[in-house]
Amino acid sequence: MKAEIIAVGTELLLGQILNTNAQYLAQECALLGIDVYFQTVVGDNPARIREALEQAGNRADLVIMTGGLGPTLDDLTKDVLADMTGRKLYLDEATMVKIQELFNSQGLHMVESNSRQANMIEGAEPIPNDTGLAIGLGLVHEETRYLLLPGPPKEMKPMFERYAKHWLSGIMTDELPLHSKMLKFAGIGESTLEHKLFDLIEKQTDPTIAPYAKEGEVTIRLATKAHSEEEAWRKMAEIEEEIRSRVGEHIYAQEDVPIEEVVLAALQSRNQTLTTAESCTGGLLSDLITSVPGRSSVFLGGVVSYSNELKHSMLNVPVETLEGEDAPGAVSPETAEAMVRGLLEKTDCDYAVSVTGVAGPTMSEGKPIGLVYVGVGCKNGDIHIRRLQLPGLRETIKLRAAKSALYELWKLVKSDG
């Protein structure tokens, strides 16, 4: 199946934002065995959107569009496609109710134009939006399939993963369905993982093995075409077994969830609580944790002990550990351990995790950029310290340090399970 991806948005043409959607969709299409021949970006201009849409519609079997589904008069994608295919627009009831409820819950008046987000095209299949308001759609018109998704990646990606893939598999009936399985890794970098699986990746044919890294985590997707899920699982079992025998201890999930979600779910199921003490990650670790909704009973909070003053006053890290000629210093296993102990003493948490290190751009205490100590511990248990030397620039080191802390915590929680 030949596909094209069209992103709509003047902000893309002005370079204000990066077209990460095109990359994501290109990767997903590659995994589904769909060949992408062109990607196009067009502004919020109806004539040019139509030009791009007609051209893609003539050349491709499948046209995936992102953007232009929002509430403003600039958001024109559905109008243009409806016009081009001679179909009517109507309001999707469930989406209207959701929009109205959101405004009500915030005590706000709903401006009329918001209803545009509930627009549906006659004969199209709705693609629900669980993380936003604008509904998407899949439409088969004459020989071409059109898939419309919103522009914000936080809405587009879950919609693709949860609903659009299913719609796509329905329209790809002439081909054997592709089955895939995800393995999510933590505590291991992409290059190390690829190195350890090099021979497997090199000689892959069926199933395919595709490793990729994003947001501080590494994923491997196994994929194969098969008549049934059972057949696919059987085909993938051997290679998965081999991967697990080499790097199994780093696999924390078999679906696309971040490690913080897995850790928090495990703690919540046991009614246990967590606190954090962060130095070099500067709040990023707790930000990741609080990005998971509905877990406020697990995460009590934490201390961003960026300075030695706060490490001491808020977490009882001894001054003689932090400062002085022979002191281990702020970036040391001793400090990472004292930070965990401080949390366990000063709060009523079950688990505590600490991070201290050098995020750069300059060395600190004469220690190299990327040196990070992670500490994890639990009530009445030992405290474990892990030393890491992380590659990358400041933001990457912060992210990898935070994810590594979550990995160490996950191992401890699992071992207590």
Place this chain on the structure above:
Amino acid sequence: MKAEIIAVGTELLLGQILNTNAQYLAQECALLGIDVYFQTVVGDNPARIREALEQAGNRADLVIMTGGLGPTLDDLTKDVLADMTGRKLYLDEATMVKIQELFNSQGLHMVESNSRQANMIEGAEPIPNDTGLAIGLGLVHEETRYLLLPGPPKEMKPMFERYAKHWLSGIMTDELPLHSKMLKFAGIGESTLEHKLFDLIEKQTDPTIAPYAKEGEVTIRLATKAHSEEEAWRKMAEIEEEIRSRVGEHIYAQEDVPIEEVVLAALQSRNQTLTTAESCTGGLLSDLITSVPGRSSVFLGGVVSYSNELKHSMLNVPVETLEGEDAPGAVSPETAEAMVRGLLEKTDCDYAVSVTGVAGPTMSEGKPIGLVYVGVGCKNGDIHIRRLQLPGLRETIKLRAAKSALYELWKLVKSDG
């Protein structure tokens, strides 16, 4: 001048790499006053490269292409353009010498295909490559200008900055250079800002007024074409004055810097320190602050007092403020104030900022999603509380709450200046 950007490379169509070149070139074009109407990505396929090139050549005055200038047989951009315009290819001597010298210096034999990187099209102007081997070119053919640059950003960007801009200014002789000015806003949403400046934006012609929002901040870019910077400044002065008279209190910078950078720079210049207390932002505020390198003498750290337990134990927020039938609760001006007071009492900071609110996805304490209280205070000074009702979903509310806290802090710091 109407332009299109074409990126050539199968690795882009497969999603293996992100098309950052398109964003960079789009931004540069916007700054030069060149209107980009389409961006296209096409694979390493001569027929489809030609299709994209012909189409862009017919629609646009300027076609900028990246990629496909390398040594392999997959690198076809120059061949296709030469063929399309009926021009011959020849080898650029200086580039050939450079390629040969590189191979000699590494004691390697130069494979014949490397000479492809020295290919030039008859009648084109060479665009030198100081950081790589493949030479670029600028060609005026019939009514269209073509600019060919290599794909690797480390080569493409310096080539654009050092040579291609100069070539562009040579072909844009009929146009005056564009001058622009940025105004960065905090503490005001994009829609409110647009509402307050609606008439100005509506009737804009010259200078142009372009508002846009990203990462929780709003920017307005004023731009005008003028013979000199002085003339441009004069043309923009009146409209800037009018904007300042309406929303001037929200302007925190005249260049593209985030507000946390401005606040931290102000505090560092006075040798003052800062701490944070976060509930609904969950660490995001301190993460933003610690994303600015080189300011660790300013930011002492903070408390992520996500639970009432930590609000009380770490920040001395009275239990009777937090819990009980008649208590104001965790999301209240009283709690925001007590959080600031706790920081000022428990640490030796000059400034303290707090955030408490409802990030969603569900209401909390019967209070609506998006309700946020920000507190700011300084040693020996009053504590100021701001109530906000922020729109959006969880992640957006967190980000806007954090940016609003930085805005309130900036106002306080400025007033103390």
